[in-house]
Amino acid sequence: MEPAELRRIARTISTVENQADGTDEVLAQAYRLPRWADVIGVTGPPGAGKSTLVDALTAHWAANGERIAVLAIDPSSPYSGGAVLGDRIRRTRSVGYANTYFRSLSSRGHVGGLSETATDLVAVLSLFEFRRVIIETVGAGQSDVEIHDTADCTLVLTVPGLGDGVQASKAGLMEIGDVFAINKADLPGADDAMRTIENALGAAYMGNPGISPRPNIPNPVSSSYAVSPGLAALRRRHGNFGEDDETWVPPVLKLVSTDNDGVPELAQTIDTFIEWSDRTGRRRQRSRERAYAQVMRALSALLLAPYARAPGAVQIPSAVDSWVERIAGGEASPLEAARALMNKLPR
Amino acid sequence: MTPATAGAAQRRKIRVLIAKVGLDGHDVGARVVARGLLDAGMEVIYTGLRRTTEDVVRAAIEEDVDWIGVSILSGAHQVLLPKLRRLLDEAEAGDIRIIAGGIIPQEDIPALCENGVSQVFLSGTSIAEIVDYLMRESAPQSKDMT
Numbered sequence: 001m002e003p004a005e006l007r008r009i010a011r012t013i014s015t016v017e018n019q020a021d022g023t024d025e026v027l028a029q030a031y032r033l034p035r036w037a038d039v040i041g042v043t044g045p046p047g048a049g050k051s052t053l054v055d056a057l058t059a060h061w062a063a064n065g066e067r068i069a070v071l072a073i074d075p076s077s078p079y080s081g082g083a084v085l086g087d088r089i090r091r092t093r094s095v096g097y098a099n100t101y102f103r104s105l106s107s108r109g110h111v112g113g114l115s116e117t118a119t120d121l122v123a124v125l126s127l128f129e130f131r132r133v134i135i136e137t138v139g140a141g142q143s144d145v146e147i148h149d150t151a152d153c154t155l156v157l158t159v160p161g162l163g164d165g166v167q168a169s170k171a172g173l174m175e176i177g178d179v180f181a182i183n184k185a186d187l188p189g190a191d192d193a194m195r196t197i198e199n200a201l202g203a204a205y206m207g208n209p210g211i212s213p214r215p216n217i218p219n220p221v222s223s224s225y226a227v228s229p230g231l232a233a234l235r236r237r238h239g240n241f242g243e244d245d246e247t248w249v250p251p252v253l254k255l256v257s258t259d260n261d262g263v264p265e266l267a268q269t270i271d272t273f274i275e276w277s278d279r280t281g282r283r284r285q286r287s288r289e290r291a292y293a294q295v296m297r298a299l300s301a302l303l304l305a306p307y308a309r310a311p312g313a314v315q316i317p318s319a320v321d322s323w324v325e326r327i328a329g330g331e332a333s334p335l336e337a338a339r340a341l342m343n344k345l346p347r
Numbered sequence: 348m349t350p351a352t353a354g355a356a357q358r359r360k361i362r363v364l365i366a367k368v369g370l371d372g373h374d375v376g377a378r379v380v381a382r383g384l385l386d387a388g389m390e391v392i393y394t395g396l397r398r399t400t401e402d403v404v405r406a407a408i409e410e411d412v413d414w415i416g417v418s419i420l421s422g423a424h425q426v427l428l429p430k431l432r433r434l435l436d437e438a439e440a441g442d443i444r445i446i447a448g449g450i451i452p453q454e455d456i457p458a459l460c461e462n463g464v465s466q467v468f469l470s471g472t473s474i475a476e477i478v479d480y481l482m483r484e485s486a487p488q489s490k491d492m493t
C-alpha cells in the first residue's frame with residue numbers, strides 16, 4: 001500500500017472511531033459488502049504474548065501476499081480517558097510487509113475486551129479490501145468475551161505457570177475459544193498447562209481435536225438429557241457430537257511466538273476452523289448473532305440518546321436531573337424514573 | 348441529534364506517537380512523557396526502541412496521529428529530525444507535527460525549527476509544559492474527515 005492509501009484507510013477509521021460526520025455513510029456502504037474479511041480474535045491474560053503472536057501470524061499470512069490488517073486494543077484510563085497503546089512495540093516482523101496495516105485502539109471506556117466501534121472497523125477494513133483482520137483484545141481475562149461474537153475464529157492464548165484454577169474453568173475463556181494455544185512453551189510447565197486445558201475441554205467435548213466425523217456407533221449420551229446453557233452454546237458453535245455430521249473440538253497447540261515455533265501450524269488450524277465453520281453454516285449463524293448484538297447496541301444508544309451524557313461531560317441532562325434529585329432525596333426509585341422517562345421518549 | 352453526531356467533538360482524542368529513533372538504548376524519558384500525556388487524556392502510541400525513520404513515518408500514518416514526539420539521546424538529531432520531516436511531507440502527511448526532546452544542544456534548536464520541528468523540549472522540561480503546548484496547538488476537530 002502506498003502512503004496515500006494508508007492515509008485514507010487510517011482517516012476513515014478515525015472518522016468511524018470518533019463517530020464524526022460521515023460515519024453513517026461509510027458504515028452504510030461497508031455493511032453492504034458481499035463478504036467480510038475473515039476475523040481472527042486473539043485473547044488471553046496480560047503479557048501472554050498476544051502482540052508477539054499477532055505479529056508472527058501477520059507476517060506469516062502477509063508472506064503469502066494476503067492483504068491483512070490488525071486492530072490492537074488496549075485499555076483506557078478510567079480517570080483521564082487517555083491511554084498508552086503499546087501493542088505496536090511487537091510489530092517487528094510484519095512491519096516489512098507493505099500489504100499489512102496495523103492500528104492501535106483504546107477501549108475508550110468500553111467493557112468487554114474490545115472498543116465500542118471495533119466491529120464497525122472490521123466492516124471498514126473489509127471496504128478497503130482486507131481479506132483478513134486480526135483483533136488483539138484488551139487482555140483482561142474474564143471480561144474479554146465480546147470477541148467471540150466479532151471474530152470468525154477466537155484464539156485463546158495462555159502461558160505456563162498461571163496455576164490450574166486460573167487457566168481452566170475460572171477464567172471464563174474456556175467457553176469462547178475455537179482454538180487454544182500455550183505460548184512461551186520454552187518455559188517450564190508447558191505440558192502441564194496443555195493437559196489442564198485439554199482436561200477442561202474434555203468435560204465439554206467428545207471426539208478428537210479438530211474436525212470429528214459422526215461416529216458409527218450411536219451417541220452414547222442420549223440427547224434427551226438436559227444440557228446446561230453453556231454446553232448448549234458450545235454445541236451451537238461447534239456442533240453436537242453423535243448427532244451432527246461433523247463437529248469441531250478445539251485443538252490445543254504449543255507455541256514459542258518469539259521464535260515462530262508452532263506459528264505455521266497454528267495458522268493452518270485457524271484456516272481449517274474457518275473453512276469448517278463456513279462449510280457447515282456455523283459462520284453464518286455466528287454472523288447472525290453478531291448482527292443481533294449490534295442492532296441491540298445501536299438501538300439502545302438511539303433510545304438513550306435524548307438522555308445520554310456526552311463523553312467527558314459533567315452535567316446531568318436536565319430531563320433526568322429532576323429525577324436524580326428526587327431519588328437522592330428519597331422521593332422516588334430509579335425504576336419509576338426510568339419508566340416515566342421511557343414514556344416521554346419521542347416516537 | 349443521533350448518537351453518531353452527539354459529542355463527536357468530545358470523542359476525538361489527541362493522538363501522539365512516541366518514537367525513539369537511532370541506536371541509543373533506553374527509553375525512560377519517553378515512558379515518563381507517555382504517562383503524562385495519558386494523564387492528560389491523550390492517546391499515546393508507543394513504538395519501542397530503535398525504529399528507523401521510515402518505520403516511524405509508516406506508524407504515524409497508520410495510527411493517524413496528530414503529533415510525533417521524538418526522543419533523542421544519541422546526538423543524531425540534526426540528521427534524523429529533518430529526515431523525518433521530509434519523509435512525512437513526501438508521504439503527504441505534512442499535517443503531522445513533530446516535537447522533540449532529549450539531549451539537544453540549545454544552539455541547534457533554531458535550525459531544527461526551520462527544518463519542520465514544531466517545538467523542542469530540553470531535558471528538564473516539566474510534563475505539564477508539554478501537555479499545555481500540545482493542548483494549545485491541537486486545534487480541535489481539525490482532523491475529522493474522510
Ligand SMILES: Nc1nc2c(ncn2[C@@H]2O[C@H](COP(=O)(O)OP(=O)(O)OP(=O)(O)O)[C@@H](O)[C@H]2O)c(=O)[nH]1
Pocket residue numbers: 045046047048049050051052053087090138139183184185186187255256257258259
Ligand atoms: N519466553 C518467551 N517469551 C515470549 C514469548 N512470546 C512472547 N514473549 C515475551 O512476553 C512478553 C510480553 O509479550 P506481548 O506480546 O507484549 O504480550 P501481550 O499479551 O500482548 O501483552 P499485553 O498486550 O500487555 O497484555 C514480551 O517480553 C515478549 O517478548 C515466547 O514464546 N516465549
Ligand SMILES: [Mg+2]
Pocket residue numbers: 050051052086087136
Ligand atoms: Mg499486547
